[in-house]
Amino acid sequence: MENIQSRLLEMIQKADRQGANNLLAAWSEEHGYEKLLKQILIPTLQHIGEEWRTSENFSIAQSYVAAKIVEDALFMTLKNKKDNVNTVSEKGPVVIGNIEDDFHSLGRRMVKTFLEADGWIVYDLGNDVTAEEFVDTAVEIGARVIGASAMMKTTAYNIKKLRKELDRRNLSGHIQLAVGGAVFMVSPNLEKEIGSDGSSSTAIDAPELFDELWEASLQQETVHE
Amino acid sequence: MTYEDDKKITMVSCGVLKAEIQTLREQYWPNLEVNFLSSMLHMKPEKLAASLESQLSDDFLKTHKYLLIYGDCCSSISNLSQRTEVVRTRCNNCIDLLLGREQYRRLSHEGAFFLLPEWMYRWESIFRSELGLDETNAKSMMGDLHTKLVLLDTGLAPVPSQKMDACAKYCGLPWESLPVSLDLLRNEIQFALNELTTAEVIDE
Numbered sequence A: 001m002e003n004i005q006s007r008l009l010e011m012i013q014k015a016d017r018q019g020a021n022n023l024l025a026a027w028s029e030e031h032g033y034e035k036l037l038k039q040i041l042i043p044t045l046q047h048i049g050e051e052w053r054t055s056e057n058f059s060i061a062q063s064y065v066a067a068k069i070v071e072d073a074l075f076m077t078l079k080n081k082k083d084n085v086n087t088v089s090e091k092g093p094v095v096i097g098n099i100e101d102d103f104h105s106l107g108r109r110m111v112k113t114f115l116e117a118d119g120w121i122v123y124d125l126g127n128d129v130t131a132e133e134f135v136d137t138a139v140e141i142g143a144r145v146i147g148a149s150a151m152m153k154t155t156a157y158n159i160k161k162l163r164k165e166l167d168r169r170n171l172s173g174h175i176q177l178a179v180g181g182a183v184f185m186v187s188p189n190l191e192k193e194i195g196s197d198g199s200s201s202t203a204i205d206a207p208e209l210f211d212e213l214w215e216a217s218l219q220q221e222t223v224h225e
Numbered sequence B: 001m002t003y004e005d006d007k008k009i010t011m012v013s014c015g016v017l018k019a020e021i022q023t024l025r026e027q028y029w030p031n032l033e034v035n036f037l038s039s040m041l042h043m044k045p046e047k048l049a050a051s052l053e054s055q056l057s058d059d060f061l062k063t064h065k066y067l068l069i070y071g072d073c074c075s076s077i078s079n080l081s082q083r084t085e086v087v088r089t090r091c092n093n094c095i096d097l098l099l100g101r102e103q104y105r106r107l108s109h110e111g112a113f114f115l116l117p118e119w120m121y122r123w124e125s126i127f128r129s130e131l132g133l134d135e136t137n138a139k140s141m142m143g144d145l146h147t148k149l150v151l152l153d154t155g156l157a158p159v160p161s162q163k164m165d166a167c168a169k170y171c172g173l174p175w176e177s178l179p180v181s182l183d184l185l186r187n188e189i190q191f192a193l194n195e196l197t198t199a200e201v202i203d204e
């Protein structure tokens, strides 16, 4: 187990997507695809979580390739899924997007990948999404969590409109608001200021955050019933 | 152009717009000083913040007023420009400063990745060394995020076609050039200058 993890890390360090995929395919052929994500890939990436948080040690290419490997592994797993084996549980649905005026989609795409690998059904609204679009979609599909991504302060402030829209429709609490993006790491008070319910500094931690927020939404309803 | 205020006005601009700002300055604001910071600071917002903070030290603010020709390029820039002696151009980044918000949004929705002439000199080291993207990963990532490269041609230098061809090939995307006037940039700088001084501006 350790051997494959350290070889996988090496591949990620070299940003070698093909090499990593070959390695994981060979491992899965032997041990089973259903174990790939939860037993090998996600724990390995969690292991490098710290480095991931500090871009000093982790290049854009390395983090891009790491997320792509997860995307590829998810695809491989689903392709090789035996009908009787439920490899990923179904959670959600949830809505994600980059907030109004924000076009930095890489982080949000990574969040989508990690959520899907964890079994979430994700509605990705893309870039430059208005507060109304977020809330309309969440209501329409029955999402309890909205994830809004913003790269810079100016665009992060647009998330305030989303909080306002949730308040206006009396949906705050019932629909939880997750936020993320580089700016939240360097401005610790920003999250509170714009009215978020929670955040995570990397895409790999997003599933845990969404679990918590989903639960918080359910709790809210028990309290109100 | 003269200002009644006795504090000296200095423009601080990202080097990515050096040619454009110098051209405008000669014509409209020949008496204003301008400092250019390296455009490579784009890649490291925390270093940009440190450079700006050292330019705008409390001591300097006793004798100077500053016009920042920058977008929201690092998280502390909004705090810096809240001081009365400092004004920043109204924009998110250098691209919407040149294009205006609506055209920037429209082209971004079409999937544009924008390039400025000054940036083109270093495109390869930015992709390879700064982002760590070899050609395979660059093609994949840029193909995921973008549909085309758009060079903003501000008309001050010939379009660097060979460099654009090479960069486009590396990213696996087509490229086009878009002629851009300096009018919006000039208006934004003038607007910021007007904000910075209550004194009468004798222009042109």
Ligand code: B12
Pocket (backbone or CB within 6 Å): A060, A063, A103, A104, A105, A106, A107, A108, A110, A111, A146, A147, A148, A149, A150, A151, A152, A154, A178, A179, A180, A181, A182, A183, A199, A200, A201, A202, A203, A204, A206, A209, B041, B042, B043, B044, B045, B048, B071, B072, B073, B074, B092, B093, B094, B095, B108, B112, B113, B114, B115, B131, B145
């Ligand atoms: C790499 C990079 C790019 C890449 C990738 C872009 C992307 N992210 O989609 C490319 C080359 C494509 C690019 C393009 C552009 N860029 Co750029 N880019 C950067 C750079 C160097 C790093 C940012 C980055 O991508 N980090 C990696 C990502 C993955 O991190 P992240 O978004 O924070 O996401 C992580 C977490 O925050 C979290 N997360 C993110 N969202 C969410 C949401 C939720 C709910 C949760 C829980 C978690 C979460 O998960 C992610 C993975 O762990 C920065 C400067 C810097 N060092 O910060 C400039 C920077 C962001 N870019 C900038 C600019 C101007 C641009 C362009 C306009 C330039 C152009 N020439 O076209 C375009 C805009 C993109 C577009 N579509 O129009 C400016 C932004 C200024 C502004 N206010 O607009 C910056 C700040 C540079 C600067 N100093 O001015 N860029």
